[in-house]
Amino acid sequence: MYQVTVDYAKANLEELCDRTEKEPDGVVIVRENRSYILITQEEWESLAETSELMQDPKLLQHIASARREYAAGETLTMEQVFG
Structure with a gap:
């Protein structure tokens, strides 16, 4: 920096x-x-948006759930998702 x-x-x-x-x-x-x-203003807006999103309890629950699924190997390949 x-x-x-x-x-x-x-x-x-x-x-x-x-x-x-x-x-x-x-x-x-x-x-x-x-x-x-x-x-930059662009960086400020990005940080402000991230901060706002991180205060959404439902979003945080979805992120925690996705992390647990990933850790357990419960993921899909690109081929499975997009064919």
Whole structure:
């Protein structure tokens, strides 16, 4: 993860915006022993959607069930699913 100081970020915001496009985990901006993350709007929306989905009890039950089936070997091959 690319990390810079807040002073560097202030002086180089345009560069950091470009860098954010290339850094999968965003850019860390450090100020007085605290860290802040600069990410793209697309990444933010993806994280927000994932967070919302992970609060759905039914979805979590389906995921847990699928994991148990997978661990027990109760899976289908691509051929079985799609012919």
